[in-house]
Amino acid sequence: MKDDAAPIAGQAHQDTIHDSAIKHVTGRADYTDDLVEPTGTIHAYLGLSTCAHGRITGMDFTDTLAQPGVLGVLTADDLPGVNDVSPNGMNDDPILADGVVHFWGQPVFAVIAETRDQARRAAHKARIDYDALPHVLDPIAARDAGMGYVTDPLTLRRGDAAVAMADAPRRITGRFAVGGQDHFYLEGQIALAIPGEDDEVALHVSTQHPSEVQHMVAHVLGVPSSAVVVNVRRMGGGFGGKETQMNLFACVAAVAAKRWHRAVKIRPDRDDDMTATGKRHDFVIDYAVGFDDEGRIRAVEGDLYARCGFSADLSGPVTDRALFHADNAYFYPDVRLSSHPMRTNTVSNTAFRGFGGPQGAIMAERMVEEIAYALGLDPLEVRKRNLYQNGQLTPYHQEVQDQILPRLIAELEQSSYYQARRQAVLDWNARGGVIRKGIALTPVKFGISFTATWFNQAGALIHIYSDGSIHLNHGGTEMGQGLNTKVAQIVAEAFQCDISRIRITKTTTEKVPNTSATAASSGTDLNGMAALDAANQIKARLTAFVAENWKVAEDQVAFVPGHVRAGDQMIVFDQVIRAAYMARIHLSAAGFYKTPKIHWDRTTGQGRPFYYFAYGAAVSEVSVDTLTGEYVIDRADILHDVGRSLNPALDRGQVEGAFVQGAGWLTTEELWWDDKGRLRTHAPSTYKVPLASDRPRIFNVALADWSEATERTIKRSKAVGEPPFVLGISVFEAINMAVASVADYREPARLDAPATPERVLMAVERLRG
Amino acid sequence: MELRINGLARRIEADPDMPLLWLLRDVLGLTGTKYGCGVAACGACMVHVDGQAVLACQTLIGDIEGEITTIEGLGTPDAPHPVQAAWIEQQVAQCGYCQSGQIMAAAALLAQNPDPSDDEIDAAMQGNLCRCATYPRIRAAIRSAALRLEAG
Numbered sequence: 045m046k047d048d049a050a051p052i053a054g055q056a057h058q059d060t061i062h063d064s065a066i067k068h069v070t071g072r073a074d075y076t077d078d079l080v081e082p083t084g085t086i087h088a089y090l091g092l093s094t095c096a097h098g099r100i101t102g103m104d105f106t107d108t109l110a111q112p113g114v115l116g117v118l119t120a121d122d123l124p125g126v127n128d129v130s131p132n133g134m135n136d137d138p139i140l141a142d143g144v145v146h147f148w149g150q151p152v153f154a155v156i157a158e159t160r161d162q163a164r165r166a167a168h169k170a171r172i173d174y175d176a177l178p179h180v181l182d183p184i185a186a187r188d189a190g191m192g193y194v195t196d197p198l199t200l201r202r203g204d205a206a207v208a209m210a211d212a213p214r215r216i217t218g219r220f221a222v223g224g225q226d227h228f229y230l231e232g233q234i235a236l237a238i239p240g241e242d243d244e245v246a247l248h249v250s251t252q253h254p255s256e257v258q259h260m261v262a263h264v265l266g267v268p269s270s271a272v273v274v275n276v277r278r279m280g281g282g283f284g285g286k287e288t289q290m291n292l293f294a295c296v297a298a299v300a301a302k303r304w305h306r307a308v309k310i311r312p313d314r315d316d317d318m319t320a321t322g323k324r325h326d327f328v329i330d331y332a333v334g335f336d337d338e339g340r341i342r343a344v345e346g347d348l349y350a351r352c353g354f355s356a357d358l359s360g361p362v363t364d365r366a367l368f369h370a371d372n373a374y375f376y377p378d379v380r381l382s383s384h385p386m387r388t389n390t391v392s393n394t395a396f397r398g399f400g401g402p403q404g405a406i407m408a409e410r411m412v413e414e415i416a417y418a419l420g421l422d423p424l425e426v427r428k429r430n431l432y433q434n435g436q437l438t439p440y441h442q443e444v445q446d447q448i449l450p451r452l453i454a455e456l457e458q459s460s461y462y463q464a465r466r467q468a469v470l471d472w473n474a475r476g477g478v479i480r481k482g483i484a485l486t487p488v489k490f491g492i493s494f495t496a497t498w499f500n501q502a503g504a505l506i507h508i509y510s511d512g513s514i515h516l517n518h519g520g521t522e523m524g525q526g527l528n529t530k531v532a533q534i535v536a537e538a539f540q541c542d543i544s545r546i547r548i549t550k551t552t553t554e555k556v557p558n559t560s561a562t563a564a565s566s567g568t569d570l571n572g573m574a575a576l577d578a579a580n581q582i583k584a585r586l587t588a589f590v591a592e593n594w595k596v597a598e599d600q601v602a603f604v605p606g607h608v609r610a611g612d613q614m615i616v617f618d619q620v621i622r623a624a625y626m627a628r629i630h631l632s633a634a635g636f637y638k639t640p641k642i643h644w645d646r647t648t649g650q651g652r653p654f655y656y657f658a659y660g661a662a663v664s665e666v667s668v669d670t671l672t673g674e675y676v677i678d679r680a681d682i683l684h685d686v687g688r689s690l691n692p693a694l695d696r697g698q699v700e701g702a703f704v705q706g707a708g709w710l711t712t713e714e715l716w717w718d719d720k721g722r723l724r725t726h727a728p729s730t731y732k733v734p735l736a737s738d739r740p741r742i743f744n745v746a747l748a749d750w751s752e753a754t755e756r757t758i759k760r761s762k763a764v765g766e767p768p769f770v771l772g773i774s775v776f777e778a779i780n781m782a783v784a785s786v787a788d789y790r791e792p793a794r795l796d797a798p799a800t801p802e803r804v805l806m807a808v809e810r811l812r813g
Numbered sequence: 814m815e816l817r818i819n820g821l822a823r824r825i826e827a828d829p830d831m832p833l834l835w836l837l838r839d840v841l842g843l844t845g846t847k848y849g850c851g852v853a854a855c856g857a858c859m860v861h862v863d864g865q866a867v868l869a870c871q872t873l874i875g876d877i878e879g880e881i882t883t884i885e886g887l888g889t890p891d892a893p894h895p896v897q898a899a900w901i902e903q904q905v906a907q908c909g910y911c912q913s914g915q916i917m918a919a920a921a922l923l924a925q926n927p928d929p930s931d932d933e934i935d936a937a938m939q940g941n942l943c944r945c946a947t948y949p950r951i952r953a954a955i956r957s958a959a960l961r962l963e964a965g
Contacts, residue, residue: 059904061901061904062906062907064906064909065900065904065906066890066893066901067890067909068900068906068909068912069884069897069900069901069905069906069909069912069913069916070845070884070887070888070897071844071845071846071883071884071885071913072885072890073909074844075847075910077838077844078838080842227944228942228944229908229910230847230849230855230857230908230910230911230944231847232848278909279908280847280909280911281908281910281944281945282908283944311848313851314849314850314852523908524906524945525907526907694904697907697945697947697950700946700947700950701907701945701946701947702946703946704946704948705944705946708946727852727854728850728852728854728855728942729854733942733944734946734948735935735938735942735948736934736935736941736943736951736952737935738948739946739948739949739952743949745949
């Protein structure tokens with residue numbers, strides 16, 4: 045027998061199909077709402093505030109309690125433990141409003157009834173009276189009204205930006221408003237709590253962060269974490285919206301489950317989900333850039349004001365990351381960047397794919413555009429002149445060591461025929477028609493690691509049963525990104541067995557404790573390494589056993605497809621496992637991983653918060669109708685860096701999806717509050733996520749297959765979830781170019797984001813004078 | 814009342830004003846059809862009535878005349894419908910939640926129009942949201958399914 049037998053199915057770096065692919069398309073993949081409900085399951089429904097800021101002066105539930113099927117109502121007074129789901133220990137995130145409401149749509153009470161429909165109808169029968177207080181909705185108004193910060197701001201500095209700015213040959217200042225974004229996960233928030241004996245409770249929750257749900261439920265019940273089990277098999281989309289926002293729902297379900305001693309499910313309507321849960325932060329950015337006559341940046345100053353909502357939630361790390369990415373891919377010789385996490389009477393904003401990074405990166409691209417128009421250069425030329433060189437320091441004093449953008453951009457520029465197409469666009473616009481075109485190439489350099497260094501750890505658990513089947517568990521959660529598939533590929537390759545032998549199991553706090561959120565694009569980096577550690581522990585025991593049992597040296601033992609080789613003997617994997625079991629070899633292992641090298645000191649604003657950077661670039665071409673403001677993306681070409689891809693098909697899917705979602709953020713997705721503080725874009729009828737018809741007409745997506753992570757990441761791959769989201773900026777820049785053409789590019793269009801057709805039309809009219 | 818669902822006659826004891834979605838999910842346990850928005854604006858609850866795509870969240874069971882087909886009845890893991898097979902081949906699904914609705918929309922389109930143009934695909938699919946934005950692969954899968962169906 046030979047070692048080079050047919051390779052296993054599903055090893056790393058192959059286009060292995062998503063582990064749920066067949067279930068997804070036949071309606072057999074169970075999401076939380078699809079699980080068979082325990083007998084006697086009852087339902088909770090939230091009652092939301094109808095006041096943006098006010099003191100609660102009365103709560104009358106007489107009519108609610110009289111409705112059919114209603115079992116009771118929960119208010120803040122009914123919570124046995126701590127009324128808080130703040131993820132950062134700031135104690136500012138009540139589960140149910142306690143005396144004061146801070147935004148329109150804040151959960152005030154929950155109705156418990158036999159059916160969901162009964163609970164929902166009864167919730168609307170409650171009467172809550174308020175003594176209204178002044179409310180502030182946007183970040184600049186909040187600054188002017190002295191609302192203060194929800195969390196400590198951050199300033200990054202290197203050199204002396206004020207002096208360098210004064211010395212720069214040219215200077216431009218501006219203000220740029222960048223909108224937020226609703227997650228619009230197709231599966232909304234949901235939790236099912238099942239009471240257990242003593243103080244125990246088990247939950248099924250659509251969550252990116254089972255361990256945090258566990259802690260929050262323990263706090264609100266006043267029980268130790270060991271009494272709470274949280275499970276999630278898969279989510280119908282997360283995008284950051286289930287990193288902290290499901291804690292509240294899980295807590296309400298758990299409290300009701302313990303109080304009525306029945307299983308309790310809670311699932312809000314879409315409108316309530318959109319009204320009551322946090323979103324991507326919108327920002328108002330004041331920038332100043334100093335530069336020379338060649339377009340080289342000398343100095344940058346930026347003040348980034350974020351609408352954080354009424355509480356901190358994740359606004360601290362989100363606004364920090366906005367600063368970390370306010371350089372996008374460019375070296376700022378002297379720099380000062382300050383965050384202003386403003387308190388507002390709106391829902392508390394939270395994580396969303398990119399986590400503040402895209403909002404920072406677009407500031408850099410706005411400055412590039414200003415410089416290019418001031419000097420009459422192609423913005424791409426300005427971009428190239430300012431790219432980092434290895435050895436240069438970021439504003440947070442991390443040395444860039446893995447720069448690949450010059451090659452990546454050059455390849456994309458060629459493969460997309462950027463120069464010829466830009467000339468064609470200029471020629472087209474010179475004819476002066478109604479339809480104007482724009483084209484832009486924008487890069488991304490995205491820092492990978494949680495900036496909270498302690499989150500960069502993960503665990504995994506592998507059992508091999510005596511029949512040779514393998515049970516795989518890890519702390520990450522599956523939300524469509526293919527994490528489970530990639531981790532299974534890593535384990536399959538380690539044992540050299542087909543991926544079909546590996547059972548992917550639900551994420552549960554019972555198997556891997558103290559996990560971090562599946563967030564920051566880090567799921568595979570962390571959990572893949574932890575699973576590999578577990579596999580290697582078992583392999584080491586098996587290697588020693590095989591050497592002894594088959595009487596060869598340990599270096600004569602190797603795992604080969606479907607077999608273990610011992611010298612010149614080939615033993616079928618199942619047979620090795622059976623023999624190992626009989627010889628009392630431990631066939632289970634818990635793996636662990638922590639990211640090396642990273643450190644970050646927020647007080648000095650210096651460190652190495654990121655293990656490495658992921659890079660990419662996109663060229664987008666658009667056509668804009670200058671009579672209606674409508675536009676289409678004619679073509680997009682992307683070249684993206686995922687290191688040595690663990691699964692190119694899954695990775696390309698992430699790149700495609702992130703790009704379209706990023707373009708949606710900057711074009712059609714507009715959140716709009718009225719002056720009373722009501723979100724009026726709370727359903728797909730008013731809030732426009734990209735449709736099939738919004739995808740680029742021509743869409744070429746490629747991975748930079750020559751790239752390899754310079755650090756020792758899992759099989760030299762790189763994270764993929766968030767970085768390509770930033771490439772949506774190329775669409776926004778292309779629209780800006782098309783609009784600027786109506787004034788012959790004398791000045792940039794300076795569109796605020798999102799560039800809705802209304803905004804585009806207004807900009808066209810303003811530029812035409 | 815009696816309804817034919819996935820080839821079986823089912824006796825139903827429920828309020829005729831109940832939306833079909835809740836009959837399928839809560840009464841019959843056919844959970845492949847999903848709740849997305851409840852206002853007929855996302856497509857996650859799409860099923861067929863006599864081969865026509867309808868949104869189950871806004872279809873009252875008392876109004877239904879015809880045979881209902883859900884994603885579970887379109888095909889199975891062992892015997893997938895050509896559209897489902899194309900979906901697997903093109904690796905369309907990411908989170909998967911909207912995909913049963915997408916597939917039902919695509920199957921209804923191809924039953925009426927075996928060779929749709931890109932614009933016809935966009936028009937037929939524009940009521941089905943996918944937040945993972947798998948749209949490029951959905952289009953590729955519809956093309957692939959059209960070829961499979963043509964080949965029989």
